[in-house]
Amino acid sequence: MSDHTRWKGEPRGRAEAEPRQETRGGERPRRRCELLVSEIFRSVQGEGRHVGVPSVFLRLARCNLSCRWCDTPYTWDFERFDFEREVRRRPLDEVADELLDAGVAHVVITGGEPLLQQRELEGLLEELDRRRAEAGRARLFVEVETNGTVPPTEALLRRVDHFNVSPKLENSGEPASRRLRPRALEILRETGRADLKLVVGEADIEEADALIESLGWPRERVLFMPEATDRETLRARGPLISAAALRRGVRYTSRLHIELFGGRRGT
Numbered sequence: 001m002s003d004h005t006r007w008k009g010e011p012r013g014r015a016e017a018e019p020r021q022e023t024r025g026g027e028r029p030r031r032r033c034e035l036l037v038s039e040i041f042r043s044v045q046g047e048g049r050h051v052g053v054p055s056v057f058l059r060l061a062r063c064n065l066s067c068r069w070c071d072t073p074y075t076w077d078f079e080r081f082d083f084e085r086e087v088r089r090r091p092l093d094e095v096a097d098e099l100l101d102a103g104v105a106h107v108v109i110t111g112g113e114p115l116l117q118q119r120e121l122e123g124l125l126e127e128l129d130r131r132r133a134e135a136g137r138a139r140l141f142v143e144v145e146t147n148g149t150v151p152p153t154e155a156l157l158r159r160v161d162h163f164n165v166s167p168k169l170e171n172s173g174e175p176a177s178r179r180l181r182p183r184a185l186e187i188l189r190e191t192g193r194a195d196l197k198l199v200v201g202e203a204d205i206e207e208a209d210a211l212i213e214s215l216g217w218p219r220e221r222v223l224f225m226p227e228a229t230d231r232e233t234l235r236a237r238g239p240l241i242s243a244a245a246l247r248r249g250v251r252y253t254s255r256l257h258i259e260l261f262g263g264r265r266g267t
């Protein structure tokens with residue numbers, strides 16, 4: 001866990017109780033058997049290359065950034081949202097029950113920043129695999145959405161099928177030193193199973209293009225996604241951003257959950 005991590009407005013004592021995260025070459029801390037969960041729900045994947053796939057979403061609490069356009073501030077901004085109402089400390093086996101009960105084969109782990117709880121996620125994924133094997137069923141497809149600031153553990157890298165990596169641009173309001181972590185991004189890029197998903201407005205295209213080049217990310221694995229938290233903005237921006245994606249040789253993704261449901265929670 002990075003030294004700049006903060007838990008905005010969270011009641012005192014929560015962060016101190018957390019173990020440090022393992023990183024490459026680091027010591028493996030003791031694994032807790034609970035996750036800090038914001039919400040679990042069934043929907044279709046709304047972003048990225050798996051748009052439309054029936055999925056169960058596990059949204060974890062906390063984030064180490066505070067983007068000004070964040071569409072899930074209730075997962076981390078506990079000056080505006082009540083931690084006790086928004087966050088549940090849930091045992092791994094209970095979370096596994098709920099994910100399996102959803103009856104779909106695709107899990108999207110999101111946040112917040114889910115890699116802040118990656119040691120616990122390892123335990124959850126092991127438990128899911130164990131139960132599916134016992135039932136004679138194929139293991140679930142696991143997709144993780146991350147801001148790319150936390151180096152993933154080896155165990156997590158082995159198990160996750162696909163990463164959506166969204167390093168933030170200047171439009172987030174975060175300084176580059178906090179939002180861009182080259183080593184974490186390099187590890188993710190090297191998996192060959194990670195898409196770079198950049199949230200852009202019209203003014204951000206040059207910056208996004210420069211970032212793709214500096215990271216050496218293959219353009220066939222890059223997506224531009226419009227910065228939008230409501231249907232009107234998405235409709236206005238979509239054509240411009242998709243045209244920019246075409247010019248820059250990258251993919252485009254809309255935000256299907258905003259188109260369909262207006263970005264309501266649990267969709």
Ligand code: SF4
Pocket residue numbers: 063064065066067069070071072073111112113147168
């Ligand atoms: S990294 Fe994601 S969850 Fe965290 S503040 Fe930014 S947009 Fe929100």
